[in-house]
Amino acid sequence: MIDLHSHTNKSDGSLSPVELIALARRKGLQTLAITDHDTLEGYDEAVPYARAAGLELICGVELSTKFRGQTVHILGYFFDASSNREFRGHLSCLQTARKDRNQRLAAKLRELGLSIDVGEVERLGRSQAGRPHFARLLVKKGYVSHVQEAFDRYLDESAPGYVERKEASLENVINWIHQGGGFASWAHPVRMVKKSGAPTESLFREMQCKGIDAIEAYHSDHSPQNQAEYLAAAAKLGLAVTGGSDFHGDSKPHIDLAGVSLPAEALEALRRIRPGPASQP
Ligand code: AMP
Ligand code: FE
Ligand code: FE
Ligand code: ZN
Numbered sequence: 001m002i003d004l005h006s007h008t009n010k011s012d013g014s015l016s017p018v019e020l021i022a023l024a025r026r027k028g029l030q031t032l033a034i035t036d037h038d039t040l041e042g043y044d045e046a047v048p049y050a051r052a053a054g055l056e057l058i059c060g061v062e063l064s065t066k067f068r069g070q071t072v073h074i075l076g077y078f079f080d081a082s083s084n085r086e087f088r089g090h091l092s093c094l095q096t097a098r099k100d101r102n103q104r105l106a107a108k109l110r111e112l113g114l115s116i117d118v119g120e121v122e123r124l125g126r127s128q129a130g131r132p133h134f135a136r137l138l139v140k141k142g143y144v145s146h147v148q149e150a151f152d153r154y155l156d157e158s159a160p161g162y163v164e165r166k167e168a169s170l171e172n173v174i175n176w177i178h179q180g181g182g183f184a185s186w187a188h189p190v191r192m193v194k195k196s197g198a199p200t201e202s203l204f205r206e207m208q209c210k211g212i213d214a215i216e217a218y219h220s221d222h223s224p225q226n227q228a229e230y231l232a233a234a235a236k237l238g239l240a241v242t243g244g245s246d247f248h249g250d251s252k253p254h255i256d257l258a259g260v261s262l263p264a265e266a267l268e269a270l271r272r273i274r275p276g277p278a279s280q281p
Contacts, residue, residue, distance in 0.1 A: 001261040004033040004058065005075065005187070005219065005244025007251075008042030011062075011128045014249030017046035020257075025053050027258040031267060033244065035060035035075055038094045039128060043081070059084075061091070062187060063177075065170045067207070068196060073187035074170070075216060075242065076177035079271060087180030094168070095127060101165035102129055109134070109154065109161050114143055131155045132251075174211040183273045185214035185242040190226050201233045208237055213273055218243025218262055220255045240273055241266050 007013030008020050015023065017034070020042075024032045032055060034043040043059045050057035059081035063074050078084055106118040116137065125133035135150035144150045154161035168176070177184045186207050193200050204215060217230040218241070234241050243262040247255050 010042035011036035033058035033060040078182040084180035097166040183213040214240035217241040
Protein backbone atom coordinates (compact mmCIF):
# COMPACT_ATOMS: atom_id res chain seq x y z
CA MET A 1 0.00 0.00 0.00
CA ILE A 2 1.09 3.54 -0.82
CA ASP A 3 -0.09 6.67 1.06
CA LEU A 4 1.29 9.97 -0.22
CA HIS A 5 -0.56 12.39 2.10
CA SER A 6 -0.02 12.50 5.88
CA HIS A 7 0.66 14.99 8.66
CA THR A 8 2.73 14.83 11.87
CA ASN A 9 2.59 16.99 14.98
CA LYS A 10 5.16 19.26 13.32
CA SER A 11 2.12 20.75 11.57
CA ASP A 12 -1.49 19.96 12.49
CA GLY A 13 -1.33 16.18 12.91
CA SER A 14 -1.31 14.58 16.36
CA LEU A 15 1.34 11.84 15.97
CA SER A 16 5.06 12.49 16.28
CA PRO A 17 7.18 11.42 13.29
CA VAL A 18 8.33 8.23 15.06
CA GLU A 19 4.73 7.35 16.00
CA LEU A 20 3.58 7.92 12.41
CA ILE A 21 6.30 5.59 11.06
CA ALA A 22 5.34 2.90 13.60
CA LEU A 23 1.68 3.19 12.56
CA ALA A 24 2.64 3.03 8.87
CA ARG A 25 4.41 -0.29 9.54
CA ARG A 26 1.41 -1.66 11.44
CA LYS A 27 -0.86 -0.69 8.53
CA GLY A 28 1.45 -2.53 6.12
CA LEU A 29 2.41 0.53 4.05
CA GLN A 30 5.36 0.13 1.66
CA THR A 31 5.60 3.82 0.76
CA LEU A 32 4.61 6.86 2.82
CA ALA A 33 4.94 10.57 2.10
CA ILE A 34 4.89 13.06 4.97
CA THR A 35 3.24 16.25 3.66
CA ASP A 36 3.13 18.64 6.60
CA HIS A 37 1.85 22.20 6.07
CA ASP A 38 4.76 24.59 5.37
CA THR A 39 7.50 22.51 7.03
CA LEU A 40 9.87 19.59 6.36
CA GLU A 41 10.70 19.12 10.07
CA GLY A 42 8.48 16.05 10.45
CA TYR A 43 10.01 14.39 7.38
CA ASP A 44 13.57 15.16 8.53
CA GLU A 45 12.92 13.64 11.94
CA ALA A 46 11.23 10.55 10.48
CA VAL A 47 14.01 9.61 8.02
CA PRO A 48 16.11 7.35 10.34
CA TYR A 49 13.00 5.61 11.77
CA ALA A 50 11.68 4.88 8.27
CA ARG A 51 15.06 3.52 7.21
CA ALA A 52 15.19 1.25 10.26
CA ALA A 53 11.64 0.04 9.55
CA GLY A 54 12.39 -0.69 5.86
CA LEU A 55 9.67 1.77 4.79
CA GLU A 56 10.10 4.00 1.74
CA LEU A 57 9.61 7.57 2.99
CA ILE A 58 9.02 10.36 0.47
CA CYS A 59 9.69 14.00 1.31
CA GLY A 60 6.60 16.13 0.79
CA VAL A 61 5.00 19.40 1.84
CA GLU A 62 1.56 21.03 1.57
CA LEU A 63 1.42 24.77 0.79
CA SER A 64 -1.58 27.13 0.82
CA THR A 65 -2.16 29.65 -1.92
CA LYS A 66 -4.98 31.21 -3.92
CA PHE A 67 -6.51 30.04 -7.21
CA ARG A 68 -9.42 32.03 -8.71
CA GLY A 69 -9.52 33.98 -5.42
CA GLN A 70 -10.01 30.89 -3.28
CA THR A 71 -7.68 28.99 -0.96
CA VAL A 72 -6.16 25.89 -2.55
CA HIS A 73 -3.51 23.49 -1.26
CA ILE A 74 -0.57 22.43 -3.41
CA LEU A 75 1.47 19.35 -2.57
CA GLY A 76 5.17 19.32 -3.39
CA TYR A 77 7.00 16.00 -3.61
CA PHE A 78 10.77 15.62 -3.61
CA PHE A 79 11.63 12.09 -4.63
CA ASP A 80 15.25 13.22 -4.39
CA ALA A 81 15.19 15.06 -1.07
CA SER A 82 18.79 16.24 -1.28
CA SER A 83 18.41 19.23 -3.59
CA ASN A 84 16.02 21.55 -1.80
CA ARG A 85 18.15 23.95 0.23
CA GLU A 86 16.71 26.99 -1.54
CA PHE A 87 13.22 25.58 -1.12
CA ARG A 88 13.80 25.35 2.63
CA GLY A 89 14.65 29.06 2.55
CA HIS A 90 11.20 29.76 1.08
CA LEU A 91 9.60 27.69 3.83
CA SER A 92 11.37 29.72 6.50
CA CYS A 93 9.95 32.91 4.91
CA LEU A 94 6.48 31.34 5.25
CA GLN A 95 7.18 30.68 8.95
CA THR A 96 8.14 34.34 9.41
CA ALA A 97 4.94 35.47 7.68
CA ARG A 98 2.93 33.12 9.93
CA LYS A 99 4.54 34.54 13.10
CA ASP A 100 3.86 38.09 11.94
CA ARG A 101 0.21 37.23 11.17
CA ASN A 102 -0.17 35.60 14.59
CA GLN A 103 1.02 38.81 16.31
CA ARG A 104 -1.47 40.90 14.34
CA LEU A 105 -4.26 38.39 14.92
CA ALA A 106 -3.67 38.42 18.70
CA ALA A 107 -3.71 42.25 18.65
CA LYS A 108 -6.96 42.25 16.64
CA LEU A 109 -8.60 39.83 19.10
CA ARG A 110 -7.50 42.07 21.99
CA GLU A 111 -9.15 45.01 20.18
CA LEU A 112 -12.31 42.90 20.14
CA GLY A 113 -12.08 42.61 23.94
CA LEU A 114 -10.50 39.15 24.29
CA SER A 115 -7.48 38.61 26.50
CA ILE A 116 -5.14 36.68 24.18
CA ASP A 117 -1.37 36.67 24.27
CA VAL A 118 0.49 35.34 21.23
CA GLY A 119 2.92 33.47 23.53
CA GLU A 120 0.05 31.28 24.76
CA VAL A 121 -0.86 30.39 21.17
CA GLU A 122 2.73 29.60 20.24
CA ARG A 123 3.08 27.26 23.19
CA LEU A 124 0.12 25.29 21.79
CA GLY A 125 1.22 25.25 18.16
CA ARG A 126 5.00 25.74 18.23
CA SER A 127 6.47 26.51 14.79
CA GLN A 128 3.11 25.93 13.07
CA ALA A 129 0.93 27.92 15.49
CA GLY A 130 -2.07 29.12 13.57
CA ARG A 131 -5.78 29.75 13.67
CA PRO A 132 -6.66 26.24 14.91
CA HIS A 133 -4.53 26.96 17.99
CA PHE A 134 -6.13 30.37 18.49
CA ALA A 135 -9.47 28.54 18.31
CA ARG A 136 -8.43 26.03 20.96
CA LEU A 137 -7.24 28.82 23.23
CA LEU A 138 -10.55 30.69 22.85
CA VAL A 139 -12.35 27.49 23.91
CA LYS A 140 -9.97 26.96 26.85
CA LYS A 141 -10.56 30.52 28.03
CA GLY A 142 -14.32 30.10 27.81
CA TYR A 143 -14.89 32.78 25.14
CA VAL A 144 -16.58 30.19 22.91
CA SER A 145 -17.84 26.70 23.58
CA HIS A 146 -16.16 24.87 20.68
CA VAL A 147 -13.56 25.30 17.95
CA GLN A 148 -16.08 25.81 15.14
CA GLU A 149 -17.72 28.64 17.10
CA ALA A 150 -14.28 30.28 17.42
CA PHE A 151 -13.94 30.23 13.62
CA ASP A 152 -17.52 31.35 12.99
CA ARG A 153 -17.40 34.28 15.44
CA TYR A 154 -13.77 35.40 15.19
CA LEU A 155 -11.33 33.58 12.91
CA ASP A 156 -13.02 32.72 9.60
CA GLU A 157 -12.15 34.84 6.55
CA SER A 158 -15.58 36.47 6.88
CA ALA A 159 -15.34 37.04 10.68
CA PRO A 160 -14.32 40.28 12.46
CA GLY A 161 -11.05 38.90 13.87
CA TYR A 162 -9.61 37.82 10.52
CA VAL A 163 -6.27 39.24 9.41
CA GLU A 164 -4.49 38.42 6.13
CA ARG A 165 -1.37 36.28 6.08
CA LYS A 166 1.22 37.05 3.41
CA GLU A 167 0.97 34.12 1.02
CA ALA A 168 2.95 33.15 -2.06
CA SER A 169 1.14 33.19 -5.41
CA LEU A 170 0.22 29.92 -7.10
CA GLU A 171 2.89 30.47 -9.76
CA ASN A 172 5.54 31.10 -7.10
CA VAL A 173 4.58 28.05 -5.06
CA ILE A 174 4.83 25.81 -8.14
CA ASN A 175 8.13 27.41 -9.22
CA TRP A 176 9.67 26.97 -5.76
CA ILE A 177 8.74 23.28 -5.84
CA HIS A 178 10.16 22.82 -9.35
CA GLN A 179 13.34 24.72 -8.56
CA GLY A 180 13.75 22.59 -5.42
CA GLY A 181 13.74 19.49 -7.64
CA GLY A 182 10.17 18.45 -6.86
CA PHE A 183 6.88 18.15 -8.69
CA ALA A 184 3.57 19.74 -7.75
CA SER A 185 0.15 18.16 -7.28
CA TRP A 186 -3.20 19.85 -6.66
CA ALA A 187 -4.40 18.54 -3.26
CA HIS A 188 -8.01 17.40 -2.74
CA PRO A 189 -9.38 19.30 -5.77
CA VAL A 190 -12.93 18.36 -4.74
CA ARG A 191 -13.07 21.36 -2.38
CA MET A 192 -12.57 23.89 -5.16
CA VAL A 193 -14.40 21.93 -7.86
CA LYS A 194 -17.54 21.85 -5.68
CA LYS A 195 -17.36 25.53 -4.72
CA SER A 196 -16.54 26.96 -8.14
CA GLY A 197 -19.10 25.03 -10.15
CA ALA A 198 -16.75 25.27 -13.18
CA PRO A 199 -16.20 22.10 -15.24
CA THR A 200 -13.49 19.90 -13.73
CA GLU A 201 -11.53 19.61 -16.95
CA SER A 202 -11.30 23.37 -17.44
CA LEU A 203 -10.08 23.85 -13.85
CA PHE A 204 -7.45 21.14 -14.33
CA ARG A 205 -6.40 22.72 -17.62
CA GLU A 206 -6.07 26.14 -15.98
CA MET A 207 -3.92 24.60 -13.21
CA GLN A 208 -1.83 22.86 -15.87
CA CYS A 209 -1.16 26.24 -17.48
CA LYS A 210 0.13 27.44 -14.09
CA GLY A 211 2.61 24.54 -14.18
CA ILE A 212 0.99 21.83 -12.03
CA ASP A 213 2.33 18.31 -12.77
CA ALA A 214 -0.29 16.13 -11.09
CA ILE A 215 -3.75 15.98 -9.55
CA GLU A 216 -4.51 14.32 -6.22
CA ALA A 217 -7.20 12.02 -7.62
CA TYR A 218 -7.27 9.63 -4.65
CA HIS A 219 -8.21 11.32 -1.32
CA SER A 220 -10.37 10.58 1.74
CA ASP A 221 -12.81 13.39 0.80
CA HIS A 222 -13.33 12.05 -2.74
CA SER A 223 -16.35 9.89 -3.57
CA PRO A 224 -15.83 7.04 -6.07
CA GLN A 225 -17.50 9.33 -8.65
CA ASN A 226 -15.11 12.21 -7.89
CA GLN A 227 -12.16 9.86 -8.17
CA ALA A 228 -13.28 8.41 -11.51
CA GLU A 229 -13.93 11.90 -12.89
CA TYR A 230 -10.53 13.26 -11.77
CA LEU A 231 -8.67 10.22 -13.12
CA ALA A 232 -10.37 10.59 -16.50
CA ALA A 233 -9.73 14.36 -16.72
CA ALA A 234 -6.08 13.96 -15.65
CA ALA A 235 -5.54 11.18 -18.22
CA LYS A 236 -7.10 13.28 -20.97
CA LEU A 237 -4.84 16.24 -20.19
CA GLY A 238 -1.68 14.17 -19.69
CA LEU A 239 -1.42 15.04 -15.98
CA ALA A 240 -0.02 12.51 -13.49
CA VAL A 241 -2.05 11.53 -10.41
CA THR A 242 -1.17 11.33 -6.72
CA GLY A 243 -3.19 10.11 -3.75
CA GLY A 244 -3.29 9.60 -0.04
CA SER A 245 -5.41 9.61 3.07
CA ASP A 246 -4.54 13.11 4.45
CA PHE A 247 -4.12 11.44 7.84
CA HIS A 248 -3.99 13.92 10.79
CA GLY A 249 -4.34 11.50 13.76
CA ASP A 250 -6.70 12.71 16.52
CA SER A 251 -7.04 16.10 14.82
CA LYS A 252 -9.25 14.37 12.17
CA PRO A 253 -10.20 11.06 13.80
CA HIS A 254 -12.44 9.88 10.94
CA ILE A 255 -9.41 9.56 8.59
CA ASP A 256 -7.27 6.39 8.74
CA LEU A 257 -3.66 6.19 7.65
CA ALA A 258 -3.60 4.02 4.49
CA GLY A 259 -7.39 4.46 4.23
CA VAL A 260 -6.63 5.59 0.67
CA SER A 261 -3.91 3.88 -1.35
CA LEU A 262 -2.28 5.01 -4.60
CA PRO A 263 -1.93 2.23 -7.22
CA ALA A 264 1.67 1.11 -7.75
CA GLU A 265 1.59 2.06 -11.47
CA ALA A 266 0.70 5.64 -10.53
CA LEU A 267 3.68 5.82 -8.17
CA GLU A 268 5.95 4.50 -10.92
CA ALA A 269 4.64 7.18 -13.30
CA LEU A 270 5.43 9.84 -10.66
CA ARG A 271 9.01 8.61 -10.40
CA ARG A 272 9.40 9.39 -14.12
CA ILE A 273 8.31 13.06 -13.82
CA ARG A 274 11.15 15.39 -14.64
CA PRO A 275 10.17 18.52 -12.77
CA GLY A 276 10.61 21.98 -14.18
CA PRO A 277 9.13 24.44 -16.62
CA ALA A 278 9.36 21.79 -19.36
CA SER A 279 6.35 20.06 -17.77
CA GLN A 280 4.14 23.02 -18.72
CA PRO A 281 1.94 22.56 -21.79
P1 AMP B 1 -3.90 29.16 9.31
O1 AMP B 1 -2.97 28.44 8.36
O2 AMP B 1 -3.23 29.41 10.65
O3 AMP B 1 -4.52 30.39 8.74
O4 AMP B 1 -5.09 28.14 9.65
C1 AMP B 1 -5.76 27.47 8.61
C2 AMP B 1 -6.45 26.26 9.18
O5 AMP B 1 -7.56 26.68 9.98
C3 AMP B 1 -7.05 25.38 8.11
O6 AMP B 1 -6.13 24.39 7.66
C4 AMP B 1 -8.23 24.74 8.79
O7 AMP B 1 -7.80 23.60 9.53
C5 AMP B 1 -8.67 25.79 9.79
N1 AMP B 1 -9.82 26.59 9.32
C6 AMP B 1 -9.80 27.66 8.48
N2 AMP B 1 -11.05 28.18 8.31
C7 AMP B 1 -11.88 27.42 9.07
C8 AMP B 1 -13.30 27.44 9.33
N3 AMP B 1 -14.12 28.38 8.81
N4 AMP B 1 -13.80 26.48 10.16
C9 AMP B 1 -13.00 25.56 10.72
N5 AMP B 1 -11.66 25.48 10.52
C10 AMP B 1 -11.10 26.39 9.69
FE1 FE C 1 -4.08 19.99 7.78
FE1 FE D 1 -4.97 20.18 2.59
ZN1 ZN E 1 -3.10 17.61 4.11
